Amino acid sequence: MQRFALIAIPYAWLLALFLVPFVIVFKISLSDIALSIPPYTPTLGDGVGPFFSALDFENFAFLASDDLYWKAYASSLRIAAVSTVLTLLVGYHDAYAMARAPQEWRPTLMMLVILPFWTSFLIRVYAWMGILSQEGFLNQFLLWTGLIGEPLTILNTTTAVYIGIVYTYVPFMILPIFAALDRLDGSLIEAAEDLGCSRLQAFWLVTIPLSKNGIIAGSFLVFIPALGEFVIPSLLGGSGTLMIGKVLWEEFFNNRDWPVASAVAVILLLILIIPIILFQRNQQRQAEEEA
Amino acid sequence: MNQTVFAPWDDPTEKPLIRFRNVTKRFGEFVAIDDLTLDIFAREFFALLGPSGCGKTTMMRMLAGFETPTSGTIELAGQDIAAVPPNKRAVNMMFQSYALFPHLSVYENIAFGLRRDNMPKHDIDTRVSERLKLTRLEKFARRKPHQISGGQRQRVALARSLAKAPKLLLLDEPLGALDAKLRQATQFELMDIQEKTGTTFVIVTHDQEEAMTVASRVAVMDEGRGMQLATPERIYAAPISAYGADFIGDVNIVSGTASPNGEAGYHVNWAEGHAPLVASSDRPFSQGEDCHLAIRPEKIAISAERPPEAENAVQGTVLDIAYLGNLSTYHVELPGGQIIKAQTANTRRVSRRSFTWEDTVWVSWTSTAGVLLAQ
Numbered sequence: 001m002q003r004f005a006l007i008a009i010p011y012a013w014l015l016a017l018f019l020v021p022f023v024i025v026f027k028i029s030l031s032d033i034a035l036s037i038p039p040y041t042p043t044l045g046d047g048v049g050p051f052f053s054a055l056d057f058e059n060f061a062f063l064a065s066d067d068l069y070w071k072a073y074a075s076s077l078r079i080a081a082v083s084t085v086l087t088l089l090v091g092y093h094d095a096y097a098m099a100r101a102p103q104e105w106r107p108t109l110m111m112l113v114i115l116p117f118w119t120s121f122l123i124r125v126y127a128w129m130g131i132l133s134q135e136g137f138l139n140q141f142l143l144w145t146g147l148i149g150e151p152l153t154i155l156n157t158t159t160a161v162y163i164g165i166v167y168t169y170v171p172f173m174i175l176p177i178f179a180a181l182d183r184l185d186g187s188l189i190e191a192a193e194d195l196g197c198s199r200l201q202a203f204w205l206v207t208i209p210l211s212k213n214g215i216i217a218g219s220f221l222v223f224i225p226a227l228g229e230f231v232i233p234s235l236l237g238g239s240g241t242l243m244i245g246k247v248l249w250e251e252f253f254n255n256r257d258w259p260v261a262s263a264v265a266v267i268l269l270l271i272l273i274i275p276i277i278l279f280q281r282n283q284q285r286q287a288e289e290e291a
Numbered sequence: 292m293n294q295t296v297f298a299p300w301d302d303p304t305e306k307p308l309i310r311f312r313n314v315t316k317r318f319g320e321f322v323a324i325d326d327l328t329l330d331i332f333a334r335e336f337f338a339l340l341g342p343s344g345c346g347k348t349t350m351m352r353m354l355a356g357f358e359t360p361t362s363g364t365i366e367l368a369g370q371d372i373a374a375v376p377p378n379k380r381a382v383n384m385m386f387q388s389y390a391l392f393p394h395l396s397v398y399e400n401i402a403f404g405l406r407r408d409n410m411p412k413h414d415i416d417t418r419v420s421e422r423l424k425l426t427r428l429e430k431f432a433r434r435k436p437h438q439i440s441g442g443q444r445q446r447v448a449l450a451r452s453l454a455k456a457p458k459l460l461l462l463d464e465p466l467g468a469l470d471a472k473l474r475q476a477t478q479f480e481l482m483d484i485q486e487k488t489g490t491t492f493v494i495v496t497h498d499q500e501e502a503m504t505v506a507s508r509v510a511v512m513d514e515g516r517g518m519q520l521a522t523p524e525r526i527y528a529a530p531i532s533a534y535g536a537d538f539i540g541d542v543n544i545v546s547g548t549a550s551p552n553g554e555a556g557y558h559v560n561w562a563e564g565h566a567p568l569v570a571s572s573d574r575p576f577s578q579g580e581d582c583h584l585a586i587r588p589e590k591i592a593i594s595a596e597r598p599p600e601a602e603n604a605v606q607g608t609v610l611d612i613a614y615l616g617n618l619s620t621y622h623v624e625l626p627g628g629q630i631i632k633a634q635t636a637n638t639r640r641v642s643r644r645s646f647t648w649e650d651t652v653w654v655s656w657t658s659t660a661g662v663l664l665a666q
Contacts, residue, residue: 190357191390193377195404195455205403209394289437 022269029262030055040258059263069247069264073173073271076244079158079233080226083165087222088215090166091173095214096207098174099181108177113171125164125235132236156238164232169225173218178216181207212288220279227275228268244268297507298522299332306369308333308459308491309354310483314363316349316515324360325348325515333458336485336492338506340499340538347495348516351461354493357383368458376409383457387464389448391436397447398423398432400654404455419425422450425484438538442473451479451489462494478504503527510572511535527587532666536585541620543591543631545584549576549663557663559584562627569602572663586661588634593621601655607631621646623654 006039031071032054042054063069098109116124131137132155139151154160184207192202208215232244237243244264299305307330316324323346326591329339339347352358353365356377364371372380385402391400401422405415423429426446431439436447445465452460465481466474482505485492496502502509503523511518511526511534519535530536533544544566547561557576558567561584570584597604610630611622614637621633631654647651 185388185390187386187388187390188392190355190377191384191386191392192383192403194355194382195451196378196407198378201407206392212394 025262025265027055028061028258029260030057030265031259031262032058033257033259038258039256059259060267062260063263063267068242069244069267072242072244072247073267075242076227076229077271079161079165079241079243080223080229083169083226084219084223086162087166087170087173091170091218092177092211092215094170095177095181098178099184113174114172121168122231124168124246125231128160128164128167128236129155142224144150155236156240156242158237160236160238161233161241161243164236165222165226165229168232169222172221176217176221177211177214180211184210213282216282217279217286220275220282224272224275224279227272244251297334299335300508301331303573305332307331308335308368309493310364310366311350312364312366314350314353314360314365316346316353316358317361322515324353326363327515327517329510329517329520331491331493333491334489336482336494336505338502338509339493339495339512340497340502340509341512342497342538344514345512347512348463349515350512351384351463351493351495354459355382355461356380361395381458382461383452383455383459384461384463385452385465387450389436389444389468389469391444391447391451393436396433396435397428397439400436400447401451401454403451408455418454423456425453425487426450427591433449440478441468445469445477449484453484453490456488459491459493462492464495464497466496466498474501475504489626503539511538513538530585530664531661533583533585533664534666536662536664541588541632541634543586543588545586545629545631546663547582547584549580549582550578551576556658557582559663562625562629565605565627566638570661570663571658574665575664576663576665580665583664583666585664586656586659588620588632590660591620591631591633591654593623593633593635594655595645595650597653598655601653602658603660604653604655605631606651606653609646609648609652612646612648621652623652 004052028040031040031042033039046054094113098106098113101109109123129136134151134153136155138154139148142148143151154163166195169237188206188210189202192206193199197205227246228248229243230249233241233243234246234249237246247267248261248264251257251264255261299307309331314324314327315322315510325346327346327350338348341347349358353360354367355617356372356375359373364373366372367382373413386531397418402415403418405418408569410418419432420429423432424620426449427445428446428450431447436444439447445468449462449465452462462481467476469477471556478501481492481494485505488563492505494502494505503513503526506523508521509523509526510520513534519531521529523539526535526539530539536542537544545559545561547559547568549557549559550567552558555573556569556571556652559570559582560567568584576582592598597606605625607623607625609621610624613620615623618634619637621635623631625631625634633654
């Protein structure tokens with residue numbers, strides 16, 4: 001009985017914070033748009049019988065028929081995947097430097113990685129607009145050095161979205177990789193060199209495989225939120241960047257079409273569940289290996 | 292049977308495999324190795340023995356290529372190896388932590404170095420199987436390092452370091468993590484493997500018993516300097532310093548001043564009001580020179596009466612008895628407070644032993660039992 005009570009608490013938590021909201025969103029996605037408050041029909045006020053008979057998969061059919069949505073999902077997947085790879089390249093480098101830094105410097109470096117979280121995410125993305133715009137700091141600096149003759153168009157392109165995502169999510173990549181590299185026994189690298197590896201070979205054959213779990217964890221921590229990212233593409237990406245987070249926002253607030261927006265959200269969740277399950281399995285395997 | 296004794300160090304025509312010439316290594320202010328010169332010959336089992344921080348690990352790391360000497364040269368087969376990186380040296384190392392690759396199987400760990408040399412697959416297979424057999428690990432080839440015991444891991448590390456058939460194998464405290472029983476068994480295994488493969492072994496250890504057991508020669512080190520370099524027998528029987536004598540095995544040290552007494556004989560005046568001790572020494576001492584008489588406990592006899600023929604005999608009381616099973620060590624306190632350890636074989640049952648605590652006894656030894664040392 002006591003055991004049941006103990007397990008019941010986290011399950012109640014999951015139920016209240018995950019399952020109930022999901023059921024509500026799923027229900028809305030099966031409804032029809034209406035000029036009322038809330039802006040869909042049916043509601044439970046219509047009685048149980050008519051309520052269930054009015055639900056259908058019309059909105060999902062609509063998503064399939066309009067190629068805007070498919071393109072937005074595909075484009076989101078591509079942008080999330082590319083920015084995960086970019087973040088990995090930047091983050092691995094940083095994590096490696098941190099793990100190799102003298103012991104007394106590590107807390108400071110760690111602090112510097114975490115420090116940006118103390119400022120609002122929105123303000124930091126706005127700051128990038130100031131850096132990347134035509135009259136921004138970056139263009140002014142490049143013009144001043146004479147490297148370019150005319151200002152570059154970076155803001156409102158996909159490049160700006162990549163910059164924004166890499167900047168925002170790189171700490172999520174650094175921390176798990178650093179944790180893996182920090183645990184790495186330095187004598188393993190020496191052993192690899194002793195057995196005939198060059199520095200680079202030792203890195204590929206020992207360091208990379210032994211930080212694999214950190215790489216996988218970091219990649220999922222970046223990929224999952226980047227896939228549904230809304231703020232960065234809408235502030236930095238301009239109208240040319242198609243991402244599902246932005247489509248979702250527009251359906252919800254501009255078109256006030258809650259049922260279609262909910263359907264978009266449900267599909268997004270289904271796409272996300274696959275990497276989340278993979279991530280969980282990786283975490284579990286890692287825990288088993290350590291035990 | 293005409294068996295030649297393995298002693299290349301006594302043969303002036305023999306070329307050493309490794310030659311340290313005036314090697315000094317500094318880490319900032321700290322001098323890890325201080326002007327060290329020594330030779331190691333092919334097929335030797337050479338032990339570097341000393342307390343932690345004496346520079347023995349630094350020496351080994353210089354041989355492996357992880358450190359370069361601040362000054363002086365290290366030659367391997369007549370070539371200065373200072374500029375050769377670790378991956379280009381015909382030297383392999385067995386790490387103290389074993390440093391097995393946790394993501395690779397036992398087989399892949401052993402094959403790791405061979406794959407780097409682009410050895411044909413068939414040859415790798417033959418070589419790895421051979422090494423697995425040598426270290427009795429055939430059954431564990433497909434396991435990962437975390438799935439085998441400490442002793443097995445130790446053997447994988449050995450097999451891996453031997454896989455490339457190096458000219459020189461370095462062993463950094465190889466048996467440190469094993470329990471006493473397994474350590475002893477493994478020492479003999481190591482000697483066996485060294486003999487079978489004909490590889491030159493250099494072992495770093497702080498365990499004098501281990502060094503004495505396995506090594507053909509031992510270098511006793513302290514604070515970056517070589518204190519004595521000789522065969523285990525010589526280091527034990529004829530130490531050249533009180534430090535070395537104390538570090539290798541158990542020893543009684545009686546300090547005093549020397550006065551010559553006949554040919555190669557000396558009197559050691561060690562305490563006021565006591566007869567001088569008689570000792571012989573090949574090394575000359577002048578009248579009144581400070582000296583230390585080092586005597587091994589097993590060379591000291593213990594008796595109730597003064598033995599009539601004893602050259603040296605001192606009376607004292609039994610302070611402590613250490614029962615070691617086959618042996619007992621008696622700690623006898625002399626009137627001046629000096630403690631002499633005397634060891635006897637337990638040929639009788641403990642309850643029937645002749646002496647017990649607080650008994651007055653005589654300890655005695657011959658004039659040739661001890662070694663007279665200047666420092």
